[in-house]
Amino acid sequence: MLEIENLSVSYGRNEAVRGISFAVPDASIVALVGANGAGKTSTLNAITGLVSSSGRIVSNGRVLTGLTTDNRVRLGVAQVAEGRQLFPLMSVRENLELGGYLCRAAESRQRLTVLMERFPVLAERADQFAGTLSGGEQQMVAICRALMSAPQVLLIDEPCLGLAPIIIRKVTAILRELHGTGLTILIAEQNASFAAAVADRLILLENGRIRAEGSPNEVLGQPQFRQAYLGV
Amino acid sequence: MLLDIIQTGLDGVMVGSLYAMVALGITLVFGLVGILNFAHGQSVMLGAYVCFFLVSAGHSFWVGAIVATLAMGVFGALLERAVFRRTLGDPFAGLAVSLGLIMIIENVAAAALTPDPRFMDAPVSGNFAVGPLLLSSQRSLVFVISSALILGFWLFLQYSTLGKAIRAMSQSRQGAALVGVRVDTVSRSIFAVGSALAGAAGALYASLFAVTPFMGAAPLTKGFILAALGGLGSVPGAIAAGFLLGLAESFGSRYLSASFRDGYGFIILIFALLFLPTGLFGAGKARV
Numbered sequence: 001m002l003e004i005e006n007l008s009v010s011y012g013r014n015e016a017v018r019g020i021s022f023a024v025p026d027a028s029i030v031a032l033v034g035a036n037g038a039g040k041t042s043t044l045n046a047i048t049g050l051v052s053s054s055g056r057i058v059s060n061g062r063v064l065t066g067l068t069t070d071n072r073v074r075l076g077v078a079q080v081a082e083g084r085q086l087f088p089l090m091s092v093r094e095n096l097e098l099g100g101y102l103c104r105a106a107e108s109r110q111r112l113t114v115l116m117e118r119f120p121v122l123a124e125r126a127d128q129f130a131g132t133l134s135g136g137e138q139q140m141v142a143i144c145r146a147l148m149s150a151p152q153v154l155l156i157d158e159p160c161l162g163l164a165p166i167i168i169r170k171v172t173a174i175l176r177e178l179h180g181t182g183l184t185i186l187i188a189e190q191n192a193s194f195a196a197a198v199a200d201r202l203i204l205l206e207n208g209r210i211r212a213e214g215s216p217n218e219v220l221g222q223p224q225f226r227q228a229y230l231g232v
Numbered sequence: 233m234l235l236d237i238i239q240t241g242l243d244g245v246m247v248g249s250l251y252a253m254v255a256l257g258i259t260l261v262f263g264l265v266g267i268l269n270f271a272h273g274q275s276v277m278l279g280a281y282v283c284f285f286l287v288s289a290g291h292s293f294w295v296g297a298i299v300a301t302l303a304m305g306v307f308g309a310l311l312e313r314a315v316f317r318r319t320l321g322d323p324f325a326g327l328a329v330s331l332g333l334i335m336i337i338e339n340v341a342a343a344a345l346t347p348d349p350r351f352m353d354a355p356v357s358g359n360f361a362v363g364p365l366l367l368s369s370q371r372s373l374v375f376v377i378s379s380a381l382i383l384g385f386w387l388f389l390q391y392s393t394l395g396k397a398i399r400a401m402s403q404s405r406q407g408a409a410l411v412g413v414r415v416d417t418v419s420r421s422i423f424a425v426g427s428a429l430a431g432a433a434g435a436l437y438a439s440l441f442a443v444t445p446f447m448g449a450a451p452l453t454k455g456f457i458l459a460a461l462g463g464l465g466s467v468p469g470a471i472a473a474g475f476l477l478g479l480a481e482s483f484g485s486r487y488l489s490a491s492f493r494d495g496y497g498f499i500i501l502i503f504a505l506l507f508l509p510t511g512l513f514g515a516g517k518a519r520v
Contacts, residue, residue: 002439008273022304025349048410050409050410068414069410069412070409070413070414073410073411073412073509074412079410081406081407081410083407084407085404085407085410086404086407087403087404087407087408088404089397089399090396090399090400090403094396098396098397098400098408098411098413099398099411101397101412101413102412145411145412148480149411150413168319171490193366198289228324
């Protein structure tokens with residue numbers, strides 16, 4: 001369970017996230033949706049400690065507030081960042097190995113084997129530079145790199161940004177598969193139809209505040225949704 | 233004629249290995265932290281003095297070189313903590329501060345140690361023959377030490393966990409942070425490592441050339457030419473450029489003009505900027 005209480009993020013005088021609170025129950029997928037600048041990425045970055053924030057963040061009973069990013073990773077929180085943030089001039093294998101940077105070598109090797117069996121394309125591309133992969137393959141490497149630390153909570157920022165519809169379907173399938181393993185997942189996504197297709201709950205953000213929250217059908221049917229996306 | 237060319241080439245490779253070591257420190261700091269540390273040459277100079285004084289006090293060259301390396305590592309860490317940490321968000325401020333540090337360190341050294349050139353006994357002397365070739369023992373030793381340090385460092389970057397983390401950081405700082413690399417700590421330690429390499433280069437310089445408070449200028453200028461030539465942030469580029477410059481200087485001095493020795497690097501750099509603007513290996517991105 002990931003619990004966020006009164007989270008705020010500011011960049012100088014600009015408040016990106018304004019005192020939001022929500023929870024991601026165990027083994028569920030929750031999606032933060034909203035237009036550009038709504039505060040989705042800032043929320044995820046605050047949870048992993050990439051940006052400083054105020055408020056309280058608790059993951060599986062452990063308070064993350066004030067911890068450095070590496071300690072949050074140790075406590076089972078992993079993030080697939082916007083733009084994937086792979087290491088383009090390192091091989092797929094090296095990217096994945098670095099995902100297990102904080103793990104013991106034997107554990108890391110075992111997880112790498114399991115992931116390569118689960119996603120054979122990774123084994124086929126193991127020695128290829130990550131920067132030479134297609135967008136969909138890069139997204140798969142980014143998700144698997146995050147899984148290398150055996151997280152309990154996985155945060156994914158814009159999983160289908162820049163991907164073709166056919167690849168988005170593959171990413172959807174991967175997320176559903178991960179959902180089936182009991183992983184707790186929080187997605188930040190601008191594509192509301194994708195978010196509605198994979199998530200159990202949607203949280204609509206606008207100008208750093210929560211405007212609506214509920215099941216996909218509930219949120220997509222609310223006037224706040226049209227207001228946030230279309231301005232009408 | 234062929235023998236002369238081989239002899240000249242070997243001389244160039246020997247000096248080139250020393251240049252590559254200095255350029256390595258500069259490119260490493262730039263690739264990871266984004267700061268062009270112009271005070272790098274001063275670490276070379278201080279390392280040379282540390283080695284000189286220890287050897288003059290009766291210690292062996294090896295003790296002098298190791299202490300110079302370690303001392304400059306500590307010096308680099310102190311500089312990062314006291315100065316460069318505050319300029320991380322502003323590369324121009326870092327550049328200005330490093331230029332100021334040149335003045336301060338050089339002038340303090342000149343005041344405290346006098347500008348007089350000092351000479352240190354080399355650990356080995358004379359020449360030895362390899363077939364028809366005659367090689368300087370000390371230059372050969374410098375080549376072996378600097379090549380071993382460069383190779384060791386390259387292997388560390390390629391195969392150790394920390395080395396991979398350093399390479400990862402140079403490609404995506406945020407990505408590295410998200411896999412658990414303590415990016416601030418690694419950034420700081422890279423200053424220490426870069427400065428330690430400069431200290432080792434200083435000890436090797438001292439075994440070949442006069443030690444003066446202003447001796448940092450030449451390795452610094454050449455180091456920056458090489459870092460730019462190799463592609464700023466590229467370790468293989470800096471190493472290759474080091475050897476290229478050594479060869480250019482050696483052949484230029486032998487067959488064109490010895491008095492223009494320091495100018496050959498600039499000529500290569502101008503051509504490189506015209507035809508290979510992103511460095512010898514082609515990518516504009518940092519490739520630590």
